[in-house]
Amino acid sequence: MIRIEELQKSYGAVKALDGVTLHIGEGELFAYLGPNGAGKTTTIRILNGLTRKGGGRVRLNGFDIDHESRQAKRQCGFVPQHLNLDSELTVRENMDIHGRLFDMSGAARRRRTDELLEYVELGDRWDSPVKQLSGGLKRRLMIARALMHEPRILFLDEPTVGLDAGIRRRIWALVKRVQQDGTTIFLTTHYIEEAEFLAGRVAFLDQGRVVAVDTPASFMERLGQWAVDHLEEEGIRTAYFHDNDEAKAYAESLPNEFSLRRVNLEDAFLAQTGKKVKP
Numbered sequence: 001m002i003r004i005e006e007l008q009k010s011y012g013a014v015k016a017l018d019g020v021t022l023h024i025g026e027g028e029l030f031a032y033l034g035p036n037g038a039g040k041t042t043t044i045r046i047l048n049g050l051t052r053k054g055g056g057r058v059r060l061n062g063f064d065i066d067h068e069s070r071q072a073k074r075q076c077g078f079v080p081q082h083l084n085l086d087s088e089l090t091v092r093e094n095m096d097i098h099g100r101l102f103d104m105s106g107a108a109r110r111r112r113t114d115e116l117l118e119y120v121e122l123g124d125r126w127d128s129p130v131k132q133l134s135g136g137l138k139r140r141l142m143i144a145r146a147l148m149h150e151p152r153i154l155f156l157d158e159p160t161v162g163l164d165a166g167i168r169r170r171i172w173a174l175v176k177r178v179q180q181d182g183t184t185i186f187l188t189t190h191y192i193e194e195a196e197f198l199a200g201r202v203a204f205l206d207q208g209r210v211v212a213v214d215t216p217a218s219f220m221e222r223l224g225q226w227a228v229d230h231l232e233e234e235g236i237r238t239a240y241f242h243d244n245d246e247a248k249a250y251a252e253s254l255p256n257e258f259s260l261r262r263v264n265l266e267d268a269f270l271a272q273t274g275k276k277v278k279p
């Protein structure tokens, strides 16, 4: 369970977070969606005790991050956006160091490493130096490492950035499995389809503020099921329809080229903020 109340953070004159309030239930897979610079990483770093907040309150499974920081930290596993494995060490050694940081005994570290490397399908690579792993395998190792101390909340900051589509889907399957095994997941992404596929609920973040929170399906249903894009002088104009026949009739009445497609979360984000998630 994550309770964020009126979270604030400024860097000089830049207001990175301007009063973020979010309540996320146990076992939810929650996506935090926004364009570059919206404040996603800042939020996730504050929740993990890596950046100091300017104001507001945060509780992680009931533990206050200011007054019960040690217990709050133990609740969390964090997979940062940039690879931060020790590339000279082996897969198993990277897992082991993390276990030591959380004061796990040698036996507990060995048992948990075996279990997790099987879980993320890296069991046959335990002795490989990390520098020999592909990008997708490194991501899986980072997820396994974050789960080492059995956190009940997993933070994933852009977990599939830079990976190709097939590998991204394997990571999605792993993330779903972690959630199904009872872990609360807080995911930041600017891949719309990632949020659409994975998340039970989504928050739209823009310039440090949460502009809307809902399920992907509800966001999209409000607009309709079908979108017709066509080019006008000012740029692309999109019209939304609940009925496919109406969408087709409208599209065919247009003087120039059009595209008829399904509504997606990007449309919902655009409708709420006037901006696209992807620049």
Ligand SMILES: Nc1ncnc2c1ncn2[C@@H]1O[C@H](COP(=O)(O)OP(=O)(O)OP(=O)(O)O)[C@@H](O)[C@H]1O
Pocket (backbone or CB within 6 Å): 011, 014, 015, 016, 034, 035, 036, 037, 038, 039, 040, 041, 042, 043, 190
């Ligand atoms: N250490 C820092 N010093 C100064 N400004 C910062 C710092 N970290 C973040 N910012 C600024 O705070 C704002 C929010 O940044 P943040 O990295 O949280 O956004 P983001 O949504 O995670 O973006 P991205 O998708 O690019 O990672 C941006 O304007 C950014 O330039």
